[in-house]
Amino acid sequence: MSVRLWAIILNTVSRYADIALPVPLDQTFTYEVNGVVPVVGARVLVPFSGQRLMGVVMRVHNDAPEGDFEVKPIQQILDDVAVLPDELIELARWIAQYYVAPLGEVLRGMLPLSAEVKRQFLYRITETGRKVLYEGAAKGASRRSKLSPEEQNREYAVLNYLESGEEAKLSALRSATSANKALLEGMVRKKWLVREAVAEERDARRLEKVAVLVEDARLPKLNANQTAILAELAAVGGRMRVRDLKETLGRAGVPESTLGTLVKRELVRVEEVAEAFHFGGVGSYGKKHAHEHALNETQMEALGTIAAAMAKGGFAPHLLYGVTGSGKTAVYFAAMRRALDAGRSALLMVPEIGLTPAMTGQLVAAFGDEVALLHSQLTPDERAEQWHRIRRGEARVVVGTRSAVFAPVRELGLIIVDEEHDGSYKQEETPRYHGRDVAVMRAKLKDAVVVLGSATPSLESWSNAEKGRYARIEMRTRVANRPLPAVELVDMRDEFRETGQEQIFSRRLIEETEATIARGEQAIILLNRRGYSFVVMCRSCGEKIECENCAISMTYHKPVSGNDAIAQPGQRLECHYCGFRRGVPKECPKCQSEHLYFLGAGSQQGEERLQEIFPQARIGRMDRDTVRGRSDMERMLARLHAGEINLLVGTQMIAKGHDIHGVTLVGVVGADFALGLPDFRAAERVFQLLTQVSGRAGRGELPGKVLVQTYHPDHYAVKFAAGHDYPGFVAKEMQYRRWMHYPPFGVLANVVVQSERLEEATGWSAQLGRWFSSTRLEKVRVLGPAAAPISRLKRIYRYHFVLKGESRKALSEALRAMLRFADAQGIVRRNLVVDVDALHLM
Numbered sequence: 052m053s054v055r056l057w058a059i060i061l062n063t064v065s066r067y068a069d070i071a072l073p074v075p076l077d078q079t080f081t082y083e084v085n086g087v088v089p090v091v092g093a094r095v096l097v098p099f100s101g102q103r104l105m106g107v108v109m110r111v112h113n114d115a116p117e118g119d120f121e122v123k124p125i126q127q128i129l130d131d132v133a134v135l136p137d138e139l140i141e142l143a144r145w146i147a148q149y150y151v152a153p154l155g156e157v158l159r160g161m162l163p164l165s166a167e168v169k170r171q172f173l174y175r176i177t178e179t180g181r182k183v184l185y186e187g188a189a190k191g192a193s194r195r196s197k198l199s200p201e202e203q204n205r206e207y208a209v210l211n212y213l214e215s216g217e218e219a220k221l222s223a224l225r226s227a228t229s230a231n232k233a234l235l236e237g238m239v240r241k242k243w244l245v246r247e248a249v250a251e252e253r254d255a256r257r258l259e260k261v262a263v264l265v266e267d268a269r270l271p272k273l274n275a276n277q278t279a280i281l282a283e284l285a286a287v288g289g290r291m292r293v294r295d296l297k298e299t300l301g302r303a304g305v306p307e308s309t310l311g312t313l314v315k316r317e318l319v320r321v322e323e324v325a326e327a328f329h330f331g332g333v334g335s336y337g338k339k340h341a342h343e344h345a346l347n348e349t350q351m352e353a354l355g356t357i358a359a360a361m362a363k364g365g366f367a368p369h370l371l372y373g374v375t376g377s378g379k380t381a382v383y384f385a386a387m388r389r390a391l392d393a394g395r396s397a398l399l400m401v402p403e404i405g406l407t408p409a410m411t412g413q414l415v416a417a418f419g420d421e422v423a424l425l426h427s428q429l430t431p432d433e434r435a436e437q438w439h440r441i442r443r444g445e446a447r448v449v450v451g452t453r454s455a456v457f458a459p460v461r462e463l464g465l466i467i468v469d470e471e472h473d474g475s476y477k478q479e480e481t482p483r484y485h486g487r488d489v490a491v492m493r494a495k496l497k498d499a500v501v502v503l504g505s506a507t508p509s510l511e512s513w514s515n516a517e518k519g520r521y522a523r524i525e526m527r528t529r530v531a532n533r534p535l536p537a538v539e540l541v542d543m544r545d546e547f548r549e550t551g552q553e554q555i556f557s558r559r560l561i562e563e564t565e566a567t568i569a570r571g572e573q574a575i576i577l578l579n580r581r582g583y584s585f586v587v588m589c590r591s592c593g594e595k596i597e598c599e600n601c602a603i604s605m606t607y608h609k610p611v612s613g614n615d616a617i618a619q620p621g622q623r624l625e626c627h628y629c630g631f632r633r634g635v636p637k638e639c640p641k642c643q644s645e646h647l648y649f650l651g652a653g654s655q656q657g658e659e660r661l662q663e664i665f666p667q668a669r670i671g672r673m674d675r676d677t678v679r680g681r682s683d684m685e686r687m688l689a690r691l692h693a694g695e696i697n698l699l700v701g702t703q704m705i706a707k708g709h710d711i712h713g714v715t716l717v718g719v720v721g722a723d724f725a726l727g728l729p730d731f732r733a734a735e736r737v738f739q740l741l742t743q744v745s746g747r748a749g750r751g752e753l754p755g756k757v758l759v760q761t762y763h764p765d766h767y768a769v770k771f772a773a774g775h776d777y778p779g780f781v782a783k784e785m786q787y788r789r790w791m792h793y794p795p796f797g798v799l800a801n802v803v804v805q806s807e808r809l810e811e812a813t814g815w816s817a818q819l820g821r822w823f824s825s826t827r828l829e830k831v832r833v834l835g836p837a838a839a840p841i842s843r844l845k846r847i848y849r850y851h852f853v854l855k856g857e858s859r860k861a862l863s864e865a866l867r868a869m870l871r872f873a874d875a876q877g878i879v880r881r882n883l884v885v886d887v888d889a890l891h892l893m
């Protein structure tokens with residue numbers, strides 16, 4: 052008998068399937084097979100506490116579940132082949148284990164296919180509902196009801212419509228009875244109706260419209276709106292998604308119909324492209340692309356090491372430590388090309404695609420339609436489409452942010468993690484995985500080569516290299532013998548003594564900026580807080596105005612005058628954690644004094660001051676208020692590359708991998724503020740930020756200079772950054788970590804106990820605290836409970852524990868034991884956040 056037939060027979064006898072569901076419970080759930088046996092790795096729909104959920108089949112078997120409960124049948128099988136390859140299921144199991152996360156929640160993050168399953172609500176009448184209908188018909192509208200007679204009539208219309216007992220869709224009810232969702236939900240609460248959520252599969256493929264500037268078109272007379280569109284398109288290299296373009300136009304007040312006019316006049320054409328795939332314009336600006344340079348000796352050596360590992364085969368992790376401007380990108384591209392030539396695929400991970408559009412442009416130029424992009428700005432449809440292209444093997448170069456590590460790449464040969472130190476690789480919700488570490492694990496499961504690249508490697512990766520777990524590749528010089536910029540520290544305590552004034556910008560920085568602009572060069576200034584002032588304080592009682600939902604100072608945003616291309620709301624206080632906004636009070640909410648004052652300069656204030664000091668400068672600002680998406684970023688970078696902006700102020704966004712050759716001066720304002728935060732990674736973060744932002748200077752023909760304004764000129768993070776001395780910094784920082792048993796010495800987890808009710812948060816954390824102190828945990832030290840540094844966030848009170856383990860195994864076991872105890876005590880799992888390898892203890 053053939054193997055296949057056997058498989059069919061064996062399958063037909065399987066009566067049960069274990070399904071991983073996206074719920075915060077550390078287990079799979081057993082369902083009865085309903086006719087066809089699903090394959091492991093397929094998606095199914097199953098009933099789960101009144102809803103239909105999509106889950107992934109983990110096992111099919113014949114072991115009747117123990118215990119006294121009804122095993123429900125699977126409702127629908129969505130795939131007849133495994134939607135996730137074995138390799139990814141194995142990776143999911145590892146993540147669930149390592150990060151102490153529910154498997155179903157891990158799998159949900161791996162499957163970007165929600166677009167294919169549309170949720171629908173179905174309503175059905177209940178017995179109670181029928182009774183109400185008949186009684187109501189006899190008595191008429193009730194005066195005791197809180198609802199108006201019209202609303203009551205609408206309710207009867209709904210009951211009437213559903214009387215036959217058949218289910219009806221929300222949309223059908225809405226058009227038949229003009230009931231809205233709120234009314235129907237009210238009826239569900241009264242138990243007149245039941246609601247069921249169902250999922251329907253649909254086709255994810257979709258075309259997207261892209262506006263393309265028609266080249267060589269003769270320009271007739273244009274009105275201002277038409278010119279605005281053409282300028283917008285030209286600024287981003289001639290192509291833009293119609294969707295993005297419309298959004299930008301909307302903000303600038305240009306009517307959408309103008310685009311139609313331009314199409315009619317054959318100045319713009321609209322193309323349909325199969326997916327989010329129309330870059331290519333950005334990134335060149337007359338410079339050579341990374342892949343067009345002949346590699347220099349250092350780059351060749353780095354490539355040689357990676358290529359040799361690929362040729363040899365097998366798992367081979369590398370740390371590529373290359374200073375800013377050493378030409379790492381060209382090495383990545385060359386290595387990816389080698390992988391393709393060997394018939395394998397390559398995955399390139401980047402922190403945030405929107406922030407480095409140049410990278411995407413260069414990739415498309417180098418690899419054409421072999422590239423697939425995965426990032427957070429894709430719509431669900433686009434993401435699903437990219438996912439399928441990768442799965443079918445049509446796209447062998449995959450570029451994406453954190454979750455791209457789950458791309459169903461075939462024949463994976465190489466993974467590159469660019470800026471491996473970047474905090475955005477850590478997911479700050481369940482499953483709280485670190486994309487870089489998962490990348491290493493994925494390479495291991497697949498016998499692939501992985502390269503972690505950075506000018507400021509994380510201490511974890513550096514330590515792995517020191518221990519010989521990762522091979523280290525170094526690129527210690529910039530390309531073309533360009534020097535690293537000279538860094539000068541400006542002691543702001545002296546500045547205050549000498550000038551008697553608290554100023555945002557020191558005299559040195561003003562002087563150098565002026566000279567830079569006068570020479571026709573460009574300057575960028577980092578002011579790492581957005582908004583105008585980040586503290587509003589009362590002079591009489593000392594109270595700071597805090598967010599209503601969070602224990603966080605509110606930031607003052609000034610209204611924007613003039614017709615800024617990006618319309619901004621008016622004067623307000625805003626919480627940067629939960630987004631809560633309020634007007635600016637006239638008096639202190641606590642003591643009613645009128646003497647409120649505004650402290651701490653953000654980027655908005657920085658820009659205003661620079662405008663006063665340098666009225667002639669062409670100033671641009673880059674922060675979350677002015678750059679919301681990729682197209683904003685592209686436009687801003689295009690203006691920088693073209694020299695249209697010669698003075699840029701912004702938050703850490705300006706420090707991210709940009710390669711703008713005209714920038715010769717970098718100023719840093721207030722970045723050492725973060726040294727005072729209660730976080731063991733504070734020094735590392737400040738060092739990284741200073742080094743990365745300094746690295747933006749002097750990347751072209753002319754050498755660069757950096758001025759760092761600081762109140763901590765003697766702090767080692769500041770001093771080593773000024774000396775471009777990464778090894779020196781690491782040596783010192785490692786000492787501190789060793790003393791304090793912080794990573795990379797031992798392993799760490801942060802456990803947050805949270806609740807909207809203060810007494811629950813305190814009660815539960817006390818309960819867990821008692822359990823920790825009465826339980827002998829091997830090789831794990833527990834700190835806490837303590838109020839979390841941010842003690843209230845989005846209306847939720849937060850207490851926390853920090854667990855430091857001598858080994859991974861000891862830490863995992865302690866966490867699991869704690870969760871079992873919490874479960875037995877009735878502490879709901881959602882109220883406990885377990886963050887393994889936490890980046891923040893805030």
Ligand SMILES: Nc1ncnc2c1ncn2[C@@H]1O[C@H](COP(=O)(O)OP(=O)(O)OP(=O)(O)O)[C@@H](O)[C@H]1O
Pocket residue numbers: 338339340341344345346347350373374375376377378379380381505506530531708709710746750
């Ligand atoms: N062999 C080469 N000769 C000359 N220029 C080169 C060479 N290789 C790369 N470049 C150019 O050097 C510049 C810096 O390269 P790249 O952006 O890759 O640096 P990087 O190492 O990624 O730096 P960072 O860490 O700051 O992002 C780019 O403009 C790139 O085009």
Ligand SMILES: [Zn+2]
Pocket residue numbers: 598599600601603626627628629630631845
């Ligand atoms: Zn808030």
